[in-house]
Every structure is written in C-alpha cells, then in structure tokens.
Amino acid sequence: DIQMTQSPSFLSASVGDRVTINCKASQNINKYLDWYQQKLGEAPKLLICNTNSLHTGIPSRFSGSGSDTDFTLAISSLQPEDVATYFCLQHNSGWTFGGGTKLELK
Amino acid sequence: EVQLQQSGAELGKPGTSVKLSCKVSDYNIRNTYMHWVNQRPGKGLEWIGRIDPANGNTLYAEKFKSKATLTADTSSNTAYMQLSQLKSDDTAIYFCAMATYGYWFAYWGQGTLVTVSS
Numbered sequence: 001d002i003q004m005t006q007s008p009s010f011l012s013a014s015v016g017d018r019v020t021i022n023c024k025a026s027q028n029i030n031k032y033l034d035w036y037q038q039k040l041g042e043a044p045k046l047l048i049c050n051t052n053s054l055h056t057g058i059p060s061r062f063s064g065s066g067s068d069t070d071f072t073l074a075i076s077s078l079q080p081e082d083v084a085t086y087f088c089l090q091h092n093s094g095w096t097f098g099g100g101t102k103l104e105l106k
Numbered sequence: 107e108v109q110l111q112q113s114g115a116e117l118g119k120p121g122t123s124v125k126l127s128c129k130v131s132d133y134n135i136r137n138t139y140m141h142w143v144n145q146r147p148g149k150g151l152e153w154i155g156r157i158d159p160a161n162g163n164t165l166y167a168e169k170f171k172s173k174a175t176l177t178a179d180t181s182s183n184t185a186y187m188q189l190s191q192l193k194s195d196d197t198a199i200y201f202c203a204m205a206t207y208g209y210w211f212a213y214w215g216q217g218t219l220v221t222v223s224s
Contacts, residue, residue, distance in 0.1 A: 001168060034210040036151075043201055043214035044143075044151065055212065087151050091209040094165065095141070100150040 002026050002090055006098030014106045019075040021101045023088035028068045032092035035064055035073045038100075039084045047086075048073065080105060108133045110202055110215035117221050118192045125188045126218050128202030133183075133213075135159040138205060140178060140185035144198040145217075154200075157185060192222045 003026040013019050023033065031051040036044040046055045048064040051071060061076040075082055083105055088098040113127040128140065142154040155166035159178035166174060173196070175188045185202055200218050203211035 032209070036211070038151075043217055044203075044211070045214075046210055046212050049208060049210040049212075085150075089151075089153075089210070094167065095153040095156070095209075097143075097151040097153060 002029060002093055002096050004088055004090055004096050004098040006088055006101055008101060009099065011101055011103045012106045013078050013103065015078055015080060017078045019078050019082075019103065021073045021086050021088075021103075023066075023071045023073075023090075023098045025069045025071075025090055025092075029090045029092035031067060032090055033064075033066065033071045034089045034091065035062075036087045036089060037082075037084045038087065044087065078103075078105075107131075108204075108206065108213050110204065110213055112200075112202060112215035112218045115219040115221070117223065118189075118196075119224055120192055120194065120222060122192055123188055123190045124192065124220055125186055126200055126202075126220070128185045128187075128215050130183045130185070130204065133204075133206055134180075135178060135183050135185065135204070136180050139209075140176070141203045141211060142174065142176065142185075142187045143201045143203055143211075145201070146195075146198045154187070159185065189220065192220075194222050196220060197222045 005024045035048040038044040052064045109131040116124045118124045139156040141156040154170045157176040178185045202215040205212045
C-alpha cells in the first residue's frame with residue numbers, strides 16, 4: 001500500500017503570509033494527488049485535484065505543485081478563513097490520505 | 107446540484123453491527139464510485155473503501171476488509187456501509203464521498219457519527 005507522509009503536522013502563520021504544506025508518497029504516484037480543506041465540524045472540501053488543478057470556486061491564492069513522490073500545497077496570502085486542517089489524498093493506486101496539517105493564525 | 111444525504115447518528119453496543127446510508131441527489135450513482143471515509147475523534151481521515159454501484163464491485167483498504175461491507179441500491183440511488191463486530195475503536199464520523207468525473211472526492215456527505223458504547 002502507498003503511504004502518504006504530510007508535513008508539518010501543525011503550522012502557525014500570520015494573515016498575508018505565504019504558507020506551504022508538503023506531502024511525500026512512499027512510491028511514485030505520478031500526478032494523482034489531491035488536496036482537501038476541512039474546517040472544524042464540517043466535511044472536507046476539495047481544493048485541488050491531480051496535483052495542480054484548482055477545483056471550481058476555490059480562490060486562486062491556493063495552488064498545488066509537484067510530481068512523482070513530492071507534492072506541495074501553497075497558500076499565497078493567508079486569510080483568516082483559511083484556518084483549517086488540510087489533507088492530501090493519493091489516488092494513483094487505491095486511495096490514501098496524508099496525516100493532515102492543522103493551520104492556525106499566529 | 108449534487109447532494110449526498112447521510113443517515114443519522116448511531117449508538118451501537120460492542121459486538122453488534124450498524125448500517126449507514128448515503129442517498130445521492132441529482133446524479134446517477136451508476137456513473138461513479140461511492141467511497142467511504144472515517145475520522146476518529148481528533149484524528150485524520152482514513153479511506154475505508156469504494157463500491158462501483160453499476161456492478162457491485164468493491165475495493166477495501168486492508169484494515170477494513172473484515173470490518174466494513176459496502177453495498178449500493180441503484181433503484182434508490184443510495185450507498186450503504188455496514189460495520190460489523192463493533193469495538194470502541196470504531197467510534198468515529200463516517201463520510202460518504204464521490205466524484206462526477208475523475209477519482210477525487212468532489213462531493214461529500216455531512217457525516218454520520220457512530221458511537222460504540224455499552
């Protein structure tokens with residue numbers, strides 16, 4: 001099974017900061033990596049699919065990059081409404097989530 | 107608008123089973139996979155498995171192969187997950203999820219809380 005290692009587990013940043021979150025796959029997953037945002041008490045929401053395709057309605061401050069085993073979610077200018085936990089998900093072989101990154105405001 | 111409506115919270119005793127449902131509106135589930143994901147209290151997301159409602163074909167994460175059974179009823183456009191031999195460790199929120207294209211989870215149910223307690 002493919003394992004997904006997400007880092008950092010916890011992140012504190014200020015409004016306006018550029019924030020990056022990483023996911024590393026235990027083997028090559030090509031481009032098949034998605035990013036989700038989960039706010040407290042809500043279901044997760046799709047942000048980015050297939051590494052870098054912004055889902056409908058997602059602000060352009062969110063972006064994704066990477067390939068093969070290493071992937072990054074970036075928020076170009078952190079907003080208060082971005083406080084949430086972020087998860088990556090590989091779907092190259094089955095489906096596996098990363099452990100999550102809890103993002104809070106400094 | 108595609109919507110996934112999950113059944114209400116469940117309280118199950120250890121050793122028993124519960125069956126959760128996920129009814130899809132505005133999309134024919136024959137045309138997609140239906141997935142199930144759990145989230146234990148304060149923890150991350152775990153993929154449990156998926157079913158192809160068109161033919162009943164299932165795929166499970168290894169750790170859930172003897173725990174979860176996925177089924178679907180295309181006539182009512184509803185997916186189901188039965189959790190058997192409940193233990194306290196099964197206490198979690200269970201989500202259903204799907205896509206209208208691709209293999210990502212564009213649509214999610216609101217989640218069903220399963221609490222296992224005697």
